[in-house]
Amino acid sequence: MTAIVFRNARLIDPEKGTDQIGSLGVKDGLIVEPQGLDGAEEIDCQGNCLAPGIVDIGVKVSEPGERHKESFRTAGLAAAAGGVTTMVTRPDTLPAIDTPEVLEFVRRRANEAAPVNVLPMAALTRGREGREMAEIGFLLDAGAVAFTDCDSVVTNTKVFSRCLTYAASLGALVVGHPQEPVLSAGAAATSGKFAALKGIPAVSPLAERMGLDRDIAIVEMTGARYHADQVTTERALRRLARAKDSGLDITAGVSIHHLTLNELDVGDYRTFFKVKPPLRSEDDRLAAVDAVASGLIDVISSMHTPQDEESKRLTFEEAASGAIGLETMLPAALRLVHSGQMTLPVLWRALSLSPAKRLGLSAGRLAPGTPADLVLFDPNAPFVMDRFKLLSKSKNTPFDEARMQGRVKGTWVAGRRITTNGA
Numbered sequence: 001m002t003a004i005v006f007r008n009a010r011l012i013d014p015e016k017g018t019d020q021i022g023s024l025g026v027k028d029g030l031i032v033e034p035q036g037l038d039g040a041e042e043i044d045c046q047g048n049c050l051a052p053g054i055v056d057i058g059v060k061v062s063e064p065g066e067r068h069k070e071s072f073r074t075a076g077l078a079a080a081a082g083g084v085t086t087m088v089t090r091p092d093t094l095p096a097i098d099t100p101e102v103l104e105f106v107r108r109r110a111n112e113a114a115p116v117n118v119l120p121m122a123a124l125t126r127g128r129e130g131r132e133m134a135e136i137g138f139l140l141d142a143g144a145v146a147f148t149d150c151d152s153v154v155t156n157t158k159v160f161s162r163c164l165t166y167a168a169s170l171g172a173l174v175v176g177h178p179q180e181p182v183l184s185a186g187a188a189a190t191s192g193k194f195a196a197l198k199g200i201p202a203v204s205p206l207a208e209r210m211g212l213d214r215d216i217a218i219v220e221m222t223g224a225r226y227h228a229d230q231v232t233t234e235r236a237l238r239r240l241a242r243a244k245d246s247g248l249d250i251t252a253g254v255s256i257h258h259l260t261l262n263e264l265d266v267g268d269y270r271t272f273f274k275v276k277p278p279l280r281s282e283d284d285r286l287a288a289v290d291a292v293a294s295g296l297i298d299v300i301s302s303m304h305t306p307q308d309e310e311s312k313r314l315t316f317e318e319a320a321s322g323a324i325g326l327e328t329m330l331p332a333a334l335r336l337v338h339s340g341q342m343t344l345p346v347l348w349r350a351l352s353l354s355p356a357k358r359l360g361l362s363a364g365r366l367a368p369g370t371p372a373d374l375v376l377f378d379p380n381a382p383f384v385m386d387r388f389k390l391l392s393k394s395k396n397t398p399f400d401e402a403r404m405q406g407r408v409k410g411t412w413v414a415g416r417r418i419t420t421n422g423a
Contacts, residue, residue, distance in 0.1 A: 003027040003037045004415065009045035009376070013366045014052065014348040024050060026372040029414035033368055045376055048409055051348050052364045053085025053116075053373035055355040057175075057253060058229055059304045059326065061087070061118075063109055064102070065094025070306040070393050075326065076114030078391040080418045082327040083375035083408045084302075086117040086363060088355070091128070092150040098123035098134045100142040107143055115418040116411075117373070119359065121146045124163050124174060130154040133163050140172055145359055148175035148229070151276055153211065155181050157218070164224035173225045173358070178212035178236065179203075179277060188317050189278045190263050198269070201317055205233040205284065208277060212236045216243045219250060227358060228252040231297060232280050234287035241296055251358050253299035254288050256329045259336065261285070261398060271312045271319035272398045275303070293342045298354040300347075302329040306394030324392045328399045331406035334379055338405060344379070372415035381407040 004026040011022045025034035056079070062069040079087050089106070091097035097106055103122055110118035122144035126132045129152070136147060147167060153176075154160040167174050187203030189195040195202035212228060216239060219226045231240055231252045243250050257275050262282045266273045273279060280288075291297040305322025312319050325332075333351065336342050356364030363371050387400040411419040 003040035004043060005034045005037050005040045006043050006045055006050055008047055009050035010047055011366060012049050012051035012344045012348050014345050014353040015365045015367060017345045019344050021047070024366065026412070026415045029372055029416070031366060031368055031370050031372050048376055048378045049344065050374060050376050051344070052352040052366060053375050053411065053413070054083050054329065054351045055086040055088070055359070055361065055364055056084045056302050056304070056326065056329070057088040057299055057355050058090055058301045059087040060090045060092060060306065062093065062306060064105065068393065069308050071113065072110045072118065073113040074391060074393045075304070076116050076118070078326040079116045080411045081391055081408060083330045083377060083411055084116060084326055085373035085375065085411060085413050086119060086361070087114070088119045088121060088145060088359065090150050091121050091123040091148065092152070096123045096128045097121070098126050098128070100135065100138045103139055103142045103144060116413055119145045121148050121175065123147065124149045125154060125159065128152040130156055130159060133159065133166060136163070136166055136172060137170060140170055146173040146175050146227070148177070151177050153177055153179055153181040157214065161218050161222060164218055164222040164226070168222050168224040171225065173227060175227045175229050176215045178208055178215055178228050178231065180207040180210040183207040183210070184277070187278065188274060189266065190280050192263070192281065194263050198266070203278070205280060206235060208233045209236040209239055212239050216248065216250065219243070219248050223249070225249045229301070230254055230258065230277060230303065232258045232277055232288055233284045237287055237291050237296060244296070251298040251354070253301050254292065254297050255301055255303040256325055256332045257303070257323055257398060258285065259288055259292065259300065260332045265398065266316070269316040270398070271314065271316055272323060272396050272400065274316060274319050274321050275323055276321040289336060289341050292350050293346055295349070298350065298358065300329070300333060300350040302326055306392055307396045308394055312396050322396065324390070324394055324397050326392065327390050328385065328397055330377065330408065331404040332399060334406040337379065372412055374412045375408060376410040377406060377408045379406050381405060383407060
C-alpha cells in the first residue's frame with residue numbers, strides 16, 4: 001500500500017481538542033508520523049480541514065427487502081461523498097436482521113458493495129415485534145455490534161428487562177428509541193400551537209421523557225450498556241444528565257435534523273421534514289445543541305432513512321417518516337460551527353470520536369497507530385443543495401435547495417482513497 005503524506009492540512013483532532021495546521025502520514029492503512037516516509041505520495045491540502053472519518057450510528061440500508069430505496073452500493077457511495085467512513089446499520093429491514101443467517105447475508109453484501117466500513121446492528125427481539133428475545137449470543141458471535149428494535153419500542157417491560165439482563169451478561173450494547181409508544185402512535189408532529197393550527201396529529205414532548213425514564217430504570221436494574229438513539233427534548237435531557245451523574249452506562253445521540261431544523265420548518269406540510277421523532281420546538285433544538293457542546297449528548301448521527309417518492313408524496317399524516325442524511329450531515333453540522341455554537345474539534349468529538357469509543361473502535365482519532373479513515377473538507381465552500389445530485393437512490397432530504405457551506409474534497413478508508421470529488 002502506498003504511503004501518503006498530507007501537508008498543509010488544518011488538522012482537526014477531537015481527542016486532543018486541537019485545530020491546527022500540520023502534516024499527517026499514512027502507511028499500511030494506519031496513521032503514522034509524517035517524517036521519514038521517503039517516496040510517499042504527497043497531498044497538498046491547501047489549508048483545508050483533515051479530520052477522522054465520520055462514524056454514523058443508525059444508518060438504514062434497505063437490503064434485504066427494499067433495495068429500490070437504498071442498496072449497500074449506493075449508501076456506501078453516498079457515505080464516502082459525505083465523509084462517512086463507518087456506517088453502523090440498522091436492522092429494520094424486510095425481513096428484520098434477527099438471525100445469524102440474515103446477518104451473514106448483510107455482512108457479505110456490505111463487504112462486496114460498500115467502499116466504506118459497515119458494522120451491522122441486529123434486532124433485539126424476533127421480527128422486532130417485542131415478544132421474544134432474538135438470538136443475542138449467536139448474533140454477537142456473528143458480528144453484530146449492537147442490538148436494537150429501532151423505532152419499534154418494546155412495550156412489554158418484562159421482555160425488555162430480560163433482553164437487557166441477557167445483553168448485560170454478554171457485555172452487548174443495546175440501542176433504545178426513547179418514546180412512550182402508545183402516546184406516540186400516529187403522531188406526525190410535536191404538540192403545540194403550530195401543530196394545532198396546521199391540524200397535524202401530534203404527540204407531547206413528554207412522551208420522550210416518559211420513554212427514557214422507563215429505559216433508565218431498567219438499565220439501573222440490569223446493569224446493561226445502553227445508548228439512546230435520539231434525545232431531542234430539554235426535559236429528557238435533564239433525565240439523561242441525572243442518569244449519567246448516577247454512574248449508569250448510558251450514552252445518547254441526536255440526529256442532525258433535530259440539531260439544525262425545528263417544527264416550523266414543516267411549513268406547508270412538506271413531507272421531507274417528517275421524521276421520527278417529529279421535529280421539536282426551537283427551545284428544544286437549542287437545548288440539544290448545548291448538550292452536544294457540553295458532551296451530555298455523545299453522538300450526532302444522520303439517522304439516514306431512505307424513502308421513495310411514492311411513500312413521501314402523500315398527505316403529511318400518511319407520509320412515511322424519515323430523511324436521508326449521509327451526504328448532507330457534514331455541511332448541515334457545519335452550520336453549528338459557522339454560527340459559533342461549537343468548535344470543529346467539539347463537533348468531531350460527536351461525529352467521530354464518541355461513536356467510535358462507544359462501539360469499542362480505534363477509529364475517530366488522528367493518533368499514530370489508528371486506522372487511516374480520514375475526510376478532507378473545505379468548511380467554507382458554499383453551494384446550493386440539489387437533491388437530484390445526491391448519490392443515494394432515494395432523494396428525500398429536507399435540505400433540498402438550501403444554501404449550505406462545507407464540501408468534502410476526499411475520503412480515505414484504511415489509507416485508500418475512495419472519492420475523487422473536488423481534489
